[in-house]
Amino acid sequence: MRLGLLSDIHANPLALQACLARARELGATQLALLGDLVGYGPDPAAVVDQIRALQAAGAWVLRGNHDTLAAAPPAEPRTTDEAGARWTHDQLDASQRDYLAALPLQLIRPPCFLVHASADAPAAWRYVNNPLVAADSLAHAVREEGVCYVLGGHVHLQALYYQGRGSTLMLFEPVPGKAIPVPQHRRWLATVGSVGQPRDGNRAAAFAMLDTQAAQITFHRVPYDVGAMVALARRKGLPQEAVQRLERAR
C-alpha cells in the first residue's frame, strides 16, 4: 500500500488539490485525511465536498478538533478559535455539518494507527510535539495487533519519532523528498505537517507518503497558489490574524 497522508487541510482547497495531485503522481493507492478539514481557512464548504467525494472513492477520513468545534460551535464564542468555528459553521449546510460530526476520531488499519492528535486520548487533542507525548501515543497504539506506525497531524509540523539506542523516543526532523526507511520491526510515529496552514515559515503545503511494502516514509512539500487563497480569505472577511498566518506560514 502506498498511503498518502494529508492532515490539517483547514479549508484550503487549493493546497488540498496540490497535495492530492502530487500524491497521485507518486502512485498513492490509498488516501488518509487525518482531520481538521476545516477551521482558519476561507473555503470550508469546498473542502468538505471534495473530501466527501474522496471518501466515497475509498479514502479514510478522520475528525479533528476544528471539525468537532465547527459542527457544534458554542452559542457564545469566547476564543478566536470558537469565533472562527462559528463562522465556519455558518458557511456549511446541515449535511456538511452532519458529515463532520459523524467522522471517527481514529482508524486502525494495521500496520497503521491513524489519529488526528494522540492515540492515548484522541478526544483530548494533545499536541504530539515532544518525545514524551509521542511515547504515550505510540505506547497506546502498538497495543493493537500488528500496528507499528502511528500517523497523525494536529501540530502542523513534519516530524518523525523513533526509538534510538536509549529508552526515550528520539525526534527526527525530516528533509522533504528524502525517503526514510521505517522497517516494521521498529515502531514509528509521524506527524505529517499541515496541508492548508503550515507554520514553519515555509508556505508550501505539507503531506507525507508511507509505502508499507517498501517500509519507507517520505515527507513532501508542495508549492501552490498561496496568493489566491490569501485574496479569497480577505474577500470573505476572515480576521487579519488568519490571513497573515496563511501569508507568512507562521
Added chain:
Amino acid sequence: MSTVALQPGDTLDGFVIGPVLHAGSMARIFSVHYAEGARDPGFPMVMKVPRMIPGDGAEHIIGFETEHRLLPLLTGPHVPRFVACGDLAVHPYLVLELVPGRTYQQLLDETPRLALDQAVSLGIALARACHSLHRQNVVHQDLKPANVVWRDGGIAVLLDFGLSHHAELPDLLAEETRQPIGTHAYMAPEQVLGIRGDSRSDLFAIGVMLYEMLTGELPFGDPKTAGGLRQRLWMDPVPPRRLRPDIPAWLQEVVLRLLEPQAEHRYPSAKHLVFDLENPGQVAVTARGQRLRGTPWHRHLRRWLRAAGLQYQPSTMPSRQIDEVPIVLLALPHDDVSDGTLYSLRQATARSLGARPGARLACVTVTPPIGPDDTDTPRRLLEQLRRWAEPLDLSQHQVSFHVLESGDVAGAIVRYAKRNTVSIIVMGAATHGLKFQPVVPTIPVKVAMRAPCTVLLVKEDLPVLAGVEPDDD
C-alpha cells in the same frame, strides 16, 4: 534456514555461499556468487552476515541495521558497490562488492612506520574518500586502518558503516544520555562526549591514522577507561617529529591540526586537507608544526580544567559545511588584461569565498613552459598574483599562489581543479590567455566543459552611455 547457521555450499536468495573470508566477533564474511551466472554483476561479491548471539549488545545489532539502511544509498568509487540485502527480520545479510586490495591495517602490519611519501599518498586517498562520503551527508564515525582498503589502482575505499551517521535519516544509534560509540584509539573528542554527525570527527580519525602511519604509535594510546578516553579533550599528543625527526614541519602541522581537540580548529572539510597534502609548499607552518617537545604539564592542567566544562558547537549538515567553506581557484591572465577586468575578478573572488572563515583561495596563472635558466619569469608571475590579491580581505581565509607551466591553458586549469578538489573556478570570460591562444573564447569554454565543478566566467563591467542601449551581441 537461519543465516546464523549459514555454511559454504548453501544457497540463499539466489546466492551460492562460498568460503568464509573473515569470521569476526561482529560478522562473518563469505565469498558468494549468483546461482544463475547470467546475473553476475561483473565483479566479485561478498556476503556479510551479522553474528546475532543472545547477549549481544544492542549497539551491534543496531549497527548492522544502520549499515543495512545506509549502504544502498551510498554511491561513488570510495564505497563498496551494493548488490542486495536480506529482510532484517528473516535473513539479515548484505551482499557487496569484494573490494580488491589491502586494508591500511594490513599495510601497517607489514611496515609499522611507512615511508613519508607513502603515508602522504595514503592520507590523500583517505581524505578524498572521506570527502566523497561527506558530500553524501554521511559521517563515517568509525574510521580506522582496518576499515579502509587501498584499492588496486590507488584509491581508498571505506568499509563498515555500522556506526555511520546520515544527516537525512533518523539516527538509530542516538540516545539522550549520549554514550560514546566508536573505536577508542581513533575516536574524536566530540564523539567521546557522545556527539554524532560532525564531519570533522572523521578528520580527527584521519589525523590519528596519519600519526600512526608516520610514527608507528597511536597519539592517545588505546585507552580502556572513560578517564583515559577523555584525555584527548585536553591533552596534546607527543609531536610526531619528536618520535621521527625526518617528518617535515609542514606534515606535522597538518597532523596536529587534524588532532585539535575542538572541531572548529581542525580543517573545515576533508577537501581542505587534500589541498594541503597535495601542496606541502603552501602549508602555513605555525609553532605547532615546528614543535619538538611535548606540551608542559602546567598548560595541560589549565586545559584539563577548561575541558571539564567544554562547550561544543555542532557543525551543520556535512554537505552544507563543504559548500560554506569552498576552495576557490582564481585563474589570472598575466598579460593584456585591463584594470577593470582585474577588479571584476577580485569582486567575484570575494563573493565566491563567502562569509564563513576557513575558505581557501588558490591563485593560479598558466604560462608556456619556462626554460630551466629563466628564474625571473616565475618570480615575476608570482609577484603579479600576490599584487592582484593584496586588496582582498583574506584575514579569515588561506591563500596560495601557483604558476603552472603548460602550453594547454584550459587543460592545466582543469587538471589543477581536479587534483585539488576545487569547489569553484573563477576566470575572465574573454580575456583569458589572450596572448597565447589565437581563438580567444575557447579557453573559458573548454574549462567550463571539462571542469569538475562550477565555473564562474567574469566580465568587466562596461560603462553604458545614457540613452544608448547596449547591443545584444
